[in-house]
Amino acid sequence: MKLKTILLTFCLASSVTFAQHKTDDYKSFKNELRKKELVKNNNYDKSIDYISHHNLLVIDLIDMCSYFRSDRMKYKVCLKAFPTIIDKKNFFKVYDSFNSFSYAIKLYHETEGMNKQNESEIHFPDPFTYNGVISSSCERPISQYAFEEILHKIEELKNENYRLSQLKKSIYHSCLSTEEIMKLTQTLDSDQNRAIFLSYAVDYAYDIENYFYVKQLIDNKFEKQQLVSFINKKVERIVSLHTAEHCKTSPSELDYILKTIKDQQFSKEKINIAKAHIAKNCFDLPQLSLIVNQFSFDTNKLDILKYSFQYSEEKNKFYTLRDLLNFSNNKRDFDEFLLSNRI
Numbered sequence: 001m002k003l004k005t006i007l008l009t010f011c012l013a014s015s016v017t018f019a020q021h022k023t024d025d026y027k028s029f030k031n032e033l034r035k036k037e038l039v040k041n042n043n044y045d046k047s048i049d050y051i052s053h054h055n056l057l058v059i060d061l062i063d064m065c066s067y068f069r070s071d072r073m074k075y076k077v078c079l080k081a082f083p084t085i086i087d088k089k090n091f092f093k094v095y096d097s098f099n100s101f102s103y104a105i106k107l108y109h110e111t112e113g114m115n116k117q118n119e120s121e122i123h124f125p126d127p128f129t130y131n132g133v134i135s136s137s138c139e140r141p142i143s144q145y146a147f148e149e150i151l152h153k154i155e156e157l158k159n160e161n162y163r164l165s166q167l168k169k170s171i172y173h174s175c176l177s178t179e180e181i182m183k184l185t186q187t188l189d190s191d192q193n194r195a196i197f198l199s200y201a202v203d204y205a206y207d208i209e210n211y212f213y214v215k216q217l218i219d220n221k222f223e224k225q226q227l228v229s230f231i232n233k234k235v236e237r238i239v240s241l242h243t244a245e246h247c248k249t250s251p252s253e254l255d256y257i258l259k260t261i262k263d264q265q266f267s268k269e270k271i272n273i274a275k276a277h278i279a280k281n282c283f284d285l286p287q288l289s290l291i292v293n294q295f296s297f298d299t300n301k302l303d304i305l306k307y308s309f310q311y312s313e314e315k316n317k318f319y320t321l322r323d324l325l326n327f328s329n330n331k332r333d334f335d336e337f338l339l340s341n342r343i
Contacts, residue, residue: 026060033067043067044077051081055192058090065097075103082111083220087160088189109244122217125210127177132209133239138175138316141206144233146179164193171204171205173319180208182217191220193229202234203316211235248284257281261294271300278308285314289324307336315341 023317033043047064061081065074078094084093091112095104128142141147150170157163167184178182180202188194191254198214211231218224218245249257257277264270275290283291288308292301303322312318319338325331 010166014104017129025054026056026063030052031065033064035076044073047077048080051077051236053192055082055086055159057085058085061085061094062097065094071098071100071103074098075107077095079110083191084146086190088112113307122180122182123211123213124129124179125177126208127207127210130207130210132207134206134208137206138206138208141175141177141180147183149174151187152182160189160193163187164197167197168200171201174204175206176201176204177206179214185214185217191218191223191308194218195223198227199230201232208235209239216271249281249287253281254283254287254290258290258294261291267295267297267300270295271303275307278304278311282311282313283308285312285321288312289321292321292324298325298327301325302330302334305334309341 029046032046047067061078062075064081068074068077074097078097082088082091095108098104098107106268154163154170157166167187171181171184181198181204184201185197186192188197194217198217202208202211211233212228214231215224215228218227258279261270261274264273274294278288278291291303291308295304297303305321305324309315309318310331319335320333325334
């Protein structure tokens with residue numbers, strides 16, 4: 001309970017710090033607007049340029065609008081800013097910046113109204129008719145009940161950054177369909193957070209060749225391009241591993257390697273020999289566990305495990321080697337290492 005409280009406090013503090021950083025960043029730009037307040041075209045050009053390179057909080061966008069008398073310019077600025085807004089749930093507050101109700105309605109239809117229409121038009125792939133490659137670490141999606149339980153808990157969280165961290169935590173070591181991942185992603189508002197979660201969740205997708213459907217959830221062109229590029233590489237790698245012969249060293253060669261390690265008199269030499277073989281050979285996880293067990297001390301085992309991770313083709317199952325460690329603090333260190341290398 002104490003740990004949960006600490007984590008919650010940390011996440012909330014991080015989000016406040018992030019928001020404060022964004023506000024401070026805007027304050028420096030605001031000084032430029034004040035200098036050019038009498039030159040409305042300069043203000044407009046400056047604002048558009050700033051929006052093109054920064055994410056905005058709604059409170060900052062409202063302030064930016066205050067430097068324009070023309071509703072037409074406010075509309076253009078707000079329309080340009082919408083994809084970059086961090087707290088989209090507060091976007092409705094922007095409408096009060098307009099003198100003309102018609103411009104506020106027009107902005108709604110081009111932003112939030114469009115998003116709602118797009119959300120209803122999103123096509124979800126059917127995992128039950130999927131016949132493609134299945135990742136070895138994800139052979140069956142979680143039950144509908146388990147999924148709805150996760151979704152319900154996430155929807156109750158008000159802070160977006162905390163929702164993102166809890167989403168990652170909720171699906172860790174789980175197996176979900178692309179449809180389920182997409183529905184969880186819809187609990188996030190910003191394209192940036194959606195892209196972060198979708199990049200993380202690809203390792204837990206059952207119907208991996210359906211994963212390209214997730215790009216429907218991203219509006220920002222740059223974020224979408226980055227995500228699609230990332231997914232391409234991930235899917236290609238998983239498919240190639242599925243079709244290729246499994247990475248494994250021959251039994252005779254493995255025996256020789258184990259004997260070579262065992263024959264070393266000192267731990268340092270054993271570690272160096274083991275790492276040299278791990279770097280230039282291909283071992284599956286059972287073979288790797290035999291190498292790790294050549295060491296008596298947990299610290300040495302942990303060292304070898306961490307070093308081996310970068311060379312393993314079974315990273316999604318690497319957590320199964322946790323039981324090779326004897327002490328809880330080393331197991332915790334191993335868990336944290338895996339988490340930090342999956343994000």
